[in-house]
Amino acid sequence: MQLTIGLLRSNWTAHCGNSVACLSTRFFSASCTPRDLVGLLPGVTIITFTFSYSFDIANQAFSVEEDAINKPDRPIVSGRLAIEGAYARWFLSWIMFPILTYLMVDSSAAIILVLWELWITVFYVWPKVDHWVARNIFTALGAVLQLGLLDALLSEALPAYQVNNSLARLLFFWLIMTIHVQEFHDMEGDRATGRRTLPLLLGPRGQMVLRATTATVMVVTAVANLLRARMFWGGSTHSMPADIIGLAGCHIASMIIAAIRLITMRWKEADEVTYKYYYTLATYMMLLFHANVEEYTGSYESFVY
Structure with missing residues (x-):
């Protein structure tokens, strides 16, 4: 065991x-x-x-x-x-x-x-x-x-x-764009074994650009998902159900926190926590928001795809 x-x-x-x-x-x-x-x-x-x-x-x-x-x-x-x-x-x-x-x-x-x-x-x-x-x-x-x-x-x-395959499409394209977050805390071992991960290919200066770009994708995705969801309620946040507003807040907040950690906390242990907990939570809140909006509207295409 x-x-x-x-x-x-x-x-x-x-x-x-x-x-x-x-x-x-x-x-x-x-x-x-x-x-x-x-x-x-x-x-x-x-x-x-x-x-x-x-x-x-x-x-x-x-x-x-x-x-x-x-x-x-x-x-x-x-x-x-x-x-x-x-x-x-x-x-x-x-x-x-x-x-x-x-x-x-x-x-x-x-x-x-x-x-x-x-x-x-x-x-x-x-x-x-x-x-x-x-x-x-x-x-x-x-x-x-x-x-x-x-x-x-x-x-x-x-x-x-x-x-319903919409959740699978959302998850697939989201991970394609952002899952390299998992590579930052493994760079030492990847470098020693010759693995060609994206952070190592970009080098120290490029890694900061990658972090900033990925963080931007996180925040933009959350905001765009909210804006697209608002369209189903006449473009007004006040017309949205209370649970959708609450989930939207959690969706955006979790993305922002993960993005801030990715940019500001750039050592191995912090990167591991960012990936395993904050990035995972942000992904979960995105999926949960998507599923709830889709349940209300019957159809919802996330910004990610």
Whole structure:
């Protein structure tokens, strides 16, 4: 159990946060009751675990040199898990998890998990695509696949549920534009292992420009989303429902806070907190705002896409 926790710890906030964000925003279109939620929790927990573990075991088995610098407390580099044991866990989990997903959900969920394993293989095993654009695409498509797993679970558990792809499009394009926020706190290890991440390619001066540009994208996205939402209520904020106004405030505030931290707090530990907590929260508030506006209006195209 301790080894499993150690394997999952560093990325659990992102994977679990994405799962919670996507699932909670789906409730508006799924018309879930508290009883439905309780019934879904075991399936959501297992899906989140299998998705996260499938990535982390492969990632850490093939990133030992980088982890020795960036994350020395991980099980493999700290000596708590032999590399042979990691390979065995990787092999067994990638076979068992799709079968488990098939039994718990359906064949579509199992196929999505297999696609996730293939996607991981391309980036971390062979041919190990190493380009900053590809890294952004990897995370963006991975998040969409995780959303697809949750959609499969909801469709199986709630017959009246209908999949809406607008949230997936929003999440994909948002991550394409901003997920390089995760690269700042790993620059030391990435530099040592020769990884071509965007901050390293730009150099020290370009990194500040990248931070400022990304922060601007965050704030502009939030403001533009609010302005577009206002159009459904005659262009007046006063005509908007109180809960939408409250969510808009949280959406904008979380983006501004994440943006300020990204520009002003530029050391490794702060960058890690900014990514894992503030950026994740800002992304969640954006999705929640989008889902609520869409529930009121029946259709809502976010500024992001």
